Amino acid sequence: MFLIAAGISAIALGGAGAYALSRAARTSRQPLNPDEAAAHLDAYFSKAFRVGKRQTSLQVLIDSPVLSYRHTAGSLTAAGGAPVTDNQPFHAASIGKTFTATLIMMLAERGDLTLDSCIAEYLPAETLSSLFVWDGKDHAREVTIRQLLGHRSGVADYFEGPVREQPSFQTRVIENPDELWTPEKLLDFSRHNQRAVAAPGARFHYSDTGYILLGLLLERVTSVSLGTLLRREILAPLGMNDTYLLFDRDAPIPPDEPPLQDIWLDGVEISRFRSLSCDWAGGGLATTPEDLIRFQKGLSGGALIRAESLSEMERCAHKFRNGIHYGLGMMEIRFEGFFPLLRGMPRLKGHIGVLATHMFRDPATDTYVVMNFGSTDAMVPSFRALFHIMQTLQRIRLGQT
Template sequence: MPLISILFLLFLAVLILIILAKAPVSAAKAGTQIHKLVEKLIKRKQPPSALLYINRRDANFSLSYSRNDSGIETSGVDEVKQQPFHIASVGKLFTSTVIFSLIEQKKCSLDTKIFTILPAPWLKDLFVCNNTDFSEMVTIEHLLSHTSGVADYFSDPQHDEDSLQATLLKNPDNAYTPLDLLDISRLNQSAHFRPGQGFHYSDTGYILLGLIIEKLAGKEFHVILDEWIFTPLGMEHSYLATRGPHPDNTQLPAPILVGGLDLRNTPALSADWSGGGIISTAGDLELFVRALFSGSLISKASLNQMMQEKNTFVRGIKYGTGMMKIKFGDFFPLLRFMNHMYGHMGILGTQLFFDHRDDTVYISNFSSDKFAEHSVRLLIPAVSLISRIRKDKRE
């Protein structure tokens, strides 16, 4: 076949893909296709439980699906929205929101050096790189954007043993305080670079932010979450998992599998705190993200600072100042027509993302550390379908 014919066929194939990728779909068809995607994922990978909640208000589209650890499925909106689960690193959005609230109260700024807030022993040896201690250079912005260089107590290997994830499996009855978590990085890990000279995702940095919040607000972190976010927004099913009181209506959350071990009822769950230790529901998370983007929690100026991309987390996902940004065109060029989404994801296949242009909330949970990547593979085609629904068309 002549080269010109091959090139023409390739061009035609790409053109067809572009047309199909942008072709409008009905809400009913989008819902059917997304259900098939979820069912295929569950059949192939068998997560311990699954939850997907999508709400695009401007197109009158809503999808709810859950399958609990007993295999019982439901698509009832109320049932799905009220099922509690551990939101993992989605909780970082709450921590960064509180920090920006403190900034607006003039308690600190993004440029505030953290050594002016926290005791020196808490920072000792956390920011030593090439035999130089950079702790007096670290700012609040460095911690929010994961550019401080500090190690990650949860995922990074330790000098004398495996990562904390492996330790949790060996000793699930161990409980941890925030200072215990700092000690893991202080005693058994090394900083990766001097502040501002790179990007390294770090739960240790967010533990420091939680301690900064307590120092500046004069209250415990779980109390601040309740008084500043949960109660004002009516988030009746949300609480910090291992600290403070639980709501009276508390149900057993979905499984929390790390390395195959369910940590729901173990002291090891205390290994997460201000980096993502919240139990919540899809309904509560929707209240939070809509309030965040409407200006009810922090100003538009603060939100814009959170949203502004600074570094690449992984291909297709950027990281700002306490918030992730999904750029679908970076996954695949034909998806450049899709709006960016903002929010955060966690290790359990947990996701909370919002498209403020199309007014779309996307929430998922798959209850296992094996599903972080699978959840992204579901999100891309699902959001592609949602973005193609014709606006203001009722079925």
Template sequence: MKKLLLFLGVIIAIVIICIVVMIYLKTRPLAKDQAISLIQESLEKKVDKNETIPNGLLRIESSQLEFSHNFTSGLSHGVPIEDDQSFHTASIGKIFTATLVNMLEERNVLNINDPITKYLDDKVIEDIFVYKGIDYKYKVTIKQLLNHTSGVADYFEDPVTSGPNMRELMIEKPDKLWTPLDLVKFTKNNQKAVSSPGQKMHYSDTGYILLGLIVESATGKSFHENLHEMIFDPIGMNDSYLMFYSTPKNPEKKLNELYFEGKKIHTYKSLSADWSGGGVVSTLSDLCKFSRALNKYKLVSKETLDNMYTFNQKYMNGMYYGLGVIEYHFEEYFPMLKYLPNVTGHMGVFGTQMFYDKTSDTVIILSLGSTDGTSKSVRLLIDVLSILARIK
């Protein structure tokens, strides 16, 4: 419900802003310097003076437009934020997990149609796939975890049978270091499955924790070792790492300030409540490298990427899900946005966005570092795409 209300607010805001955008879209072409100025202005408007969104980061790289620029606004730790600042990417991390799984399939280490019981001990998944009295754990596949159709609950957002939910616990217990098994047990002890496998799309961080455990089981290596060896190191993501589990190849930068429901939490150990569901720390430059490598078939083949980009699960109006990847259909928010391309990537609860437009070979990375910035980050992405469409 919270997500639906959030995106309802986004849609209302879009209706207001896109009318103005469309009036000038075709009649007022922009030079690149004008576009840069407008994008900077849009970013600055999203940074909140009440300090729950203290700064913003944005990178745009487009080969077709011959456009490459970093944008910053606001302060980080009391000084102007720099464009190489490291930040928590939140659920953008899911696309890394999905990419790892698909890379392992190409190497014949696993098959995404395998049942998850081939890799996970029965005790790990005990009771979490019970729906209407029937335990479906033997019927759940890796692919169903990837596209959120396994039926498992979401430890991060779903209601609990009793006691505080995970979002409350993150604030109440800032020194709690959550292990992956802790997160799965939270669903086991406090939540119920939402459907039988394959019956409905239900976004689940629990499912992505299970995918991280499958990667470890299939490879005999830790999840973070796989991230570094298979993705970060080969493509030069030298400032990226898995929070609480690894360090970057370059000297580690101070993590950008992070706000969760109004609380500054970038020093909280409870941020460990993500792991393979969204625990990657990165930079604008590194995420741009990843998006380029993925979409240029440097990590997986075209056939595999096409499979990942089969968006047949509707997450909500305007958002469709593939295998660990989101595609925006902006015209579903408002018909006058139909001129905008469908872009592919992922977003995160901390106002993070990483998307790729194949029609213009454009990568857009942004972060507002706050749960208060989730809807604003969608509006900023629309602003950016609208401005880029006017460059002549």
């Protein structure tokens, strides 16, 4: 997730960005009522979309005790420029990792697996072959499910990791739009074109490859496809009727399904590319803002897993980059890591995606936020927007004291 890391680092840099955050921190002392806050956010997001680069849509949904807010802007290339609707489906990107992790926790609660079991107990040797070779030794039989969930297995990252031979994976996705990526092909990319980065447990290294292995493990344990498992265990119980796994083997997308919002990867719009099959268990969901709110409420409210399992997912002990820590398929945002004057801001639980997609919850105030900027070039603006939302909610609470 180097694109995300680069964007986050840019937020924390000095100069104009630091000045803007410092000024925003001072402004946070000025109270707002809910109507004023909504108008303030409308002006903020209208400007953010107007000046955004390589971005053709924007969705924001806030569900908080002090404010219910929605902002939608943009158009759909796939629909001839038709406007984006409030609940238009979009590519969730790595937000999907939280769904995969939740399925693992559900199976662990049922006794179908244990987090500290070695993945070699569930997956055949040919699936793991050459993926965990470090310092001349194959560590495949040492890797645990917990290490895959927490990105500490040592396996490479096919999506953004370095490759032995060019082109990079992302370039291949763009230059070969008709290529269908199966889970096996994704593993082969890492197997033949990358190297492991460490021995299991030695370091944190964000890896989409690891989540492909988790998806295969889920299928092996349950004897059903990942798409079927998602529908049966999460989507149907929570009423997430507008969410589905892209390129699901068992459920092709109906022809009348609304088109995805535009997806800008390195300046190329790829929403209709077959090569978009490159995410799968690492983030291959199409979803909507309302459905992601349903998921967060179901997850935090005990509809899917027990409170102790959620606490384990949210125990973010490993630093990803300044401002972001990682647990098991879950991120924690620590704003003070971006800029010291932001100390005291709430710590948010959830996940982000490389397309500047956000799904976060503030446990202290029962607040839920979903955003989709739909572009790898929008990561910095999306994080500034997340801060701006939380600051605005604080200003409403200030006005109510």
